[in-house]
Amino acid sequence: MSLILPTRRDFLKVSTAAAAMAAAGVHTSMGAPDPSRKLKIGFIGCGGRGTGAASQALQADSNVELWAMGDAFRDPIDKSLESLKTLLKDKPEKFNVAEERKFVGLDAYQKVIDSGVDVVLLTTTPAFRPMHIKAAIEAGKHVFAEKPMAVDGPGLRSVIESAKKAKEKNLALVDGFVWRWTQANREAYKKLHEGAIGDIRTIYSSYYTGSVDRYPKWNRTNTKTDLEWQIRRWYYFTWLSGDHIVEQAIHSIDKMLWTMKDEPPASVVCVGGRQARPGALPPGKYQLGKADGTTTDVESAGGEYGNIYDHFGAEFRWENGVKGYHFCRQIGRCYNANTDEVVGSKGVYQGESASKRHVIIHSDNPWRYQAPSGVKDNGYQTEHDEMYASIRANKPINTSERFTKTTMTAIMARMAAYSGKEVTWQQAMESKEDLFPKDLKWDSKLPVAPVAIPGVYELT
Incomplete structure (x- = not known):
């Protein structure tokens, strides 16, 4: 078929x-x-x-x-x-x-x-x-x-x-x-869809976290093959995780799509790079910042932190003129936030997951979500x-009508960042870029692809 x-x-x-x-x-x-x-x-x-x-x-x-x-x-x-x-x-x-x-x-x-x-x-x-x-x-x-x-x-x-x-x-x-699936968000986005802030103009989201040092005990000395090593440390390899804009920050992108009633963007331009993951540096000893503000000492042999970026900044464009701006970062000892803001013609919605803040401000009808007493959301x-x-x-x-759109929206942002190109929805949907290794076996040779360089990385 x-x-x-x-x-x-x-x-x-x-x-x-x-x-x-x-x-x-x-x-x-x-x-x-x-x-x-x-x-x-x-x-x-x-x-x-x-x-x-x-x-x-x-x-x-x-x-x-x-x-x-x-x-x-x-x-x-x-x-x-x-x-x-x-x-x-x-x-x-x-x-x-x-x-x-x-x-x-x-x-x-x-x-x-x-x-x-x-x-x-x-x-x-x-x-x-x-x-x-x-x-x-x-x-x-x-x-x-x-x-x-x-x-x-x-x-x-x-x-x-x-x-x-x-x-x-x-x-x-x-x-x-x-x-x-949370009642707080359902009520907030219902308000947006009912026109509580008027016509949507701009969407902003952030997902700033610590360095997410996962699976520290697994390395090339205690794994037998390339595949075991990479699956044990899957988060750091683009072919396995999709990079952190697809694996983690996709939650924020999902709320952008929700704001737009799951209409996907027409195109995206995205920047990104890799500055602080130890594997991006020469072999040696490094101090890695953790999400809780503390640090841990690591010794890098090069490669164990894979080929993913540690920051992205995306500009999505919809056909009706709405723009969405998304920023995410995984670097320790930096400012952390997980926020959503939607600017409309009649007000502004602000949401923040950590503080459970859901408010509509600068509006003739301000609103704040109030959780029912004794109800766990x-x-x-x-x-x-x-x-x-x-x-x-x-x-x-x-x-699936929504989760497939959200997934592709995050993927197209990564494609734009890696390549340095503007990527349209149709380009992304027709992309032949298949990251999954062919004929995958435990003893497959899986050299780590280099970190993507914009202007050099080719899309297919």
Whole structure:
């Protein structure tokens, strides 16, 4: 079957009914989950975020159990299962992971899918997300997939095709863009869409964090192959993570798209670079700033911090003249912030995740979000609660109309930064830049690609 590339306008042909199904309150009307049949959960990618997702999934429904686990390595499985049993020590009935259903290796995902599960949690390294989504949907499984959904154009197009099949098969396909699932953000963006600040003029977002020193114990001396080393330290390699604008700061880009009712931008210009990651410096000893303001000493042999950037600044342009400005940085001992600001013709919206600030100011009708007394607004839990309720009601949620757009918007920003070019939506959607290594095996030779140099890096 030939693959028809969706244009930007194709993405906008979303019916009013479909848009309403994605709105904040729709899933709360489905009633309590039907506990008549136990759902078996398969957990693929057993790291920290995955363990959190598994915990939330096990608490989302009264009649589910963890049935199978899979990871490239055995140690994350054991660590995750121990953590889950500690977190849910009062719910031992939720765990039924027999030893023969703990799968290890590059094909572990397929073994989990084939083990008799009903739902799969896909929380591996982002590079593998497209193939895992495809395999799960083809096998008829409901899917929760952590963001991002892909790291390049070919991967994203695969996800789009899988999402279409999920709709045809009446399967849930739910994302981990957590802010979409919080009541505070839902109310704030509902206000924006109702015209509370008038016509949208400009959108600004920031995601400034510390250096995110992940997986410090893994290096070339205690890993056997290039692939093991890179997967163990996946965050620092563009082919695995997509770079931090795609892996982390994509949350802020998602809120930009939300502001625009998920209309993707027409084009983007983006700058970025790499100044402070130790691997960008000659071999030697360095002091690395951490997110909490402290420091840690590291010794760099060169290469272990991969080829990703440590800062980006993007300017998105929409066809109606709206511009969106996004800035992100991962450098220690610097100013940190995670903010959103939307300037309209009649007011300004300001949101800040850390302080839970959601206000409309400079408006004839100022507004501040007030959380209901005693109500916990945990988007990580809500995304699973609503997914399982929809499965029980035989009205499975499919959020692909928005998560595919957000993922491509972040990817096109990275493409623009790496190349130094303006990148249009259509260019990004038609991109042949496939970052995934061919014929991947444990003993594959995987030289680290050089850090991208704008004006030199070629897009395909």
